[in-house]
Amino acid sequence: GEDVEQSLFLSVREGDSSVINCTYTDSSSTYLYWYKQEPGAGLQLLTYIFSNMDMKQDQRLTVLLNKKDKHLSLRIADTQTGDSAIYFCAESPLTGANNLFFGTGTRLTVIP
């Protein structure tokens, strides 16, 4: 089955860049997503990338996809205290019905 892995914790200083990494096993993934979850809230879709792309930039967010290594990363430029949250990587396999398979989440802590 699909397996999505992320490191559990990341701490950065305010103003620095954050890089959150994710690896997945399903080579047939069509889309890969990044979601943000703040305490007590649902998941907020941040960005996504189609599997035939290797990079996508959206304001402070840059997504890099290495399909050969099945590695996805999210870079947040100029990290702010409001970016402190749990970030989930999710993949949508080609088979199935647009189900999302999530990683365990990376808790980002931004130190002022």
Next chain:
Amino acid sequence: EAGVAQSPRYKIIEKRQSVAFWCNPISGHATLYWYQQILGQGPKLLIQFQNNGVVDDSQLPKDRFSAERLKGVDSTLKIQPAKLEDSAVYLCASGGRGGEQYFGPGTRLTVT
């Protein structure tokens, strides 16, 4: 545009009791998902609807969980009887044509 609505936000019940959660998706979204998010984990799909039909319920514990979406809009998820291990956040998401999913705030269930 209104987001995905869920109620209640919090529920505390004793084991063996019953509970029901309600979800109203984004207007016009044909696809609706229920996920279970146990503390410290990523969400896991329980059931997916396309309009009022079930697309995938392979991970739904059917001996105690049931869900319906009778008119292809709102949905309810029921647990009867609840077990301690059902303590989790239950997230509803709706999906647009592009496959991306938008999540509600979730219902936090505590079973004592």
